[in-house]
Amino acid sequence: MAQRTTSVTARGFFGRNGTLSEWHPNYEFRPGQLDMAEAVEKALEERRHLLVEAGTGTGKSLAYLIPAFLSGKRVVVSTGTKNLQEQLFFKDVPFLQQHFATPLRVCYMKGRNNYACRQRIYDAEREPVLTGMEEVADFQIIREWEKTTETGDRAEIKTLPENSTAWAKVDARRDLCTGQKCAQFDRCFITQMQRKAMESDIIIVNHHLFFADLAVKEGEYAQIIPDYEAVVFDEAHEIEDVAGQYFGLSVSNHVIDDLRRDIVAVTRRKSLGSADLDRVLVSLQDGVEKFFACFPREEGRKGFQNRHAFAEEYADEYQDLLSALEMTGVHLQMIRESVDEIMPLFGRARELCDTLKTYMESESEEFVYWIERRGRGVFLQATPINVSQLLGEKLFDRVPVAIMTSATLSVGGGFDYVVKRLGVHTPRSLIVTSPFDYQSQAMLYVPQHLPEPRDPAFTKAAADEIVKLLELSEGRAFVLCTSYQSMRALHDRVSFEIDYPVLLQGTGPRNALLEEFKRTKNAVLFATSSFWQGVDVQGDQLSCVIIDKLPFAVPSDPVVAARTEAIKREGGEPFREYQIPQAAIALKQGFGRLIRSRTDRGILALLDHRITKQRYGQIFFDSLPDYAFATRYGELERFWRD
Numbered sequence: 001m002a003q004r005t006t007s008v009t010a011r012g013f014f015g016r017n018g019t020l021s022e023w024h025p026n027y028e029f030r031p032g033q034l035d036m037a038e039a040v041e042k043a044l045e046e047r048r049h050l051l052v053e054a055g056t057g058t059g060k061s062l063a064y065l066i067p068a069f070l071s072g073k074r075v076v077v078s079t080g081t082k083n084l085q086e087q088l089f090f091k092d093v094p095f096l097q098q099h100f101a102t103p104l105r106v107c108y109m110k111g112r113n114n115y116a117c118r119q120r121i122y123d124a125e126r127e128p129v130l131t132g133m134e135e136v137a138d139f140q141i142i143r144e145w146e147k148t149t150e151t152g153d154r155a156e157i158k159t160l161p162e163n164s165t166a167w168a169k170v171d172a173r174r175d176l177c178t179g180q181k182c183a184q185f186d187r188c189f190i191t192q193m194q195r196k197a198m199e200s201d202i203i204i205v206n207h208h209l210f211f212a213d214l215a216v217k218e219g220e221y222a223q224i225i226p227d228y229e230a231v232v233f234d235e236a237h238e239i240e241d242v243a244g245q246y247f248g249l250s251v252s253n254h255v256i257d258d259l260r261r262d263i264v265a266v267t268r269r270k271s272l273g274s275a276d277l278d279r280v281l282v283s284l285q286d287g288v289e290k291f292f293a294c295f296p297r298e299e300g301r302k303g304f305q306n307r308h309a310f311a312e313e314y315a316d317e318y319q320d321l322l323s324a325l326e327m328t329g330v331h332l333q334m335i336r337e338s339v340d341e342i343m344p345l346f347g348r349a350r351e352l353c354d355t356l357k358t359y360m361e362s363e364s365e366e367f368v369y370w371i372e373r374r375g376r377g378v379f380l381q382a383t384p385i386n387v388s389q390l391l392g393e394k395l396f397d398r399v400p401v402a403i404m405t406s407a408t409l410s411v412g413g414g415f416d417y418v419v420k421r422l423g424v425h426t427p428r429s430l431i432v433t434s435p436f437d438y439q440s441q442a443m444l445y446v447p448q449h450l451p452e453p454r455d456p457a458f459t460k461a462a463a464d465e466i467v468k469l470l471e472l473s474e475g476r477a478f479v480l481c482t483s484y485q486s487m488r489a490l491h492d493r494v495s496f497e498i499d500y501p502v503l504l505q506g507t508g509p510r511n512a513l514l515e516e517f518k519r520t521k522n523a524v525l526f527a528t529s530s531f532w533q534g535v536d537v538q539g540d541q542l543s544c545v546i547i548d549k550l551p552f553a554v555p556s557d558p559v560v561a562a563r564t565e566a567i568k569r570e571g572g573e574p575f576r577e578y579q580i581p582q583a584a585i586a587l588k589q590g591f592g593r594l595i596r597s598r599t600d601r602g603i604l605a606l607l608d609h610r611i612t613k614q615r616y617g618q619i620f621f622d623s624l625p626d627y628a629f630a631t632r633y634g635e636l637e638r639f640w641r642d
């Protein structure tokens, strides 16, 4: 049995005849895993930041978890997805616990809306907040479960639909929480989760929670994660995006409407309604409708550089909405003294008013301002153009050790890109290659006869090639596309030409589609970026991954455009410094879906021959694992039939 003590080393665990080999009947010595564990151990000891690219199959979870346990420090482990969080907590930690003599003090924390709010459940029982039979049925499930659950984490209720509207009415989001004033505070699942975290050595979170916490640390709301000495980011290639979301600003017609609805519900429940309040809420509703109607009607994301001119042109609508939000705040302030439930509503009204004002009037050039219309929603967003400075100040200068790992961090064998984008100062770094034999397990096929992706004839030619490839692999494929438009166009052409079951992203929740793919023999899934990462299908069921184009970020996207402009202004070359490395990492992620174990074997196809014809193509090849390679279909066929 191992002790949680600093006298046990990573080498003692991961070495050829180390502790792990005694625990695990099928343990294979993996030199890369030992290298990584020793690098993590050293970083924790020397209080240095560390970047580790660990190829698939390295066993990286144990390579950071064990040194973290041995360090005696409180370490936060942040994962890219809730699935990985659960895998660490429910699989890896119990495995380790069996062999440690002392109890491992570990907990996981998710965002508040993953937990039930006991108070809202009790309120919902008394008041008519549920609509429809489905909501009532879901609520009954939640109500029964609440009596016995220890964590309040909705992931425990397997029968609850992913998009249950009943859950949204009883979750523990901050919006309606009265905190210490709540009668359930001591029994509250959030309070208990935070207490558990205070007593834990390892706290497993996800990037969204981590950056939400980092962003509020200086704000008025209390921090969520207790103080820690080190953080390990798994799937660290996602940090820039997630940090950008939380260090930015966001306000929409939906959030203001939600506030108005919550005010109506709470004041009705507490009999606090008045004719004055009704008038204020009517002008708030009116203000939201009129102001957001001033924005363009087209769906999608677009830049919003002319905010100041817009605020002048639509001064009446803008000022009316601001005053309605202010008046709402004033009315809530008058009643908040006597009723605790009003407090969070008052806070939200004030926060929304401040955010909208900052968004419309700020002079800061460090953000890119953009708008997005999705259906009836209009979202006003501001994203930092460069998160590196913010990350430097809030994370790397403050937390003694940040360890970032992923199967895709380096570009062309180096870390310059990620170091610059994240602003991590003088980190140590390590590349651990995968133990898989890529030459015999996968062939990368790049047909040369297709037109360039910009050519109007590309879609038809690509669709014909996909049909040929799917016949060879007998379905069992992902067709990963760089845009929705391309996904739909290829799907529409290919699905009529093949006899295999076809699935299309967007026709169901992501996890349900993935499960269906795993269950359905010879299935073919058409998808975009959300399936390029975090998807693990082992075995024959996934034997072919086809990518339509090199995954360059869309240059007209407002955030991408602002970032490329900023690099230009500083005298850099955005294509070389930003667009190519970003696409190389994305391509490595996409192809990484295929080979997930030593026994997997399959085909990778890239239908974009710029990789072989343009000079920059070499950077992509230098960033990918050492796959077998072919440009002719005959070679691919031979590889496949061998």
Ligand code: SF4
Pocket (backbone or CB within 6 Å): 116, 117, 118, 119, 120, 172, 173, 176, 177, 178, 179, 180, 182, 183, 184, 185, 188, 189, 190, 191
């Ligand atoms: S403290 Fe907040 S989240 Fe917890 S039960 Fe009360 S209202 Fe709900």
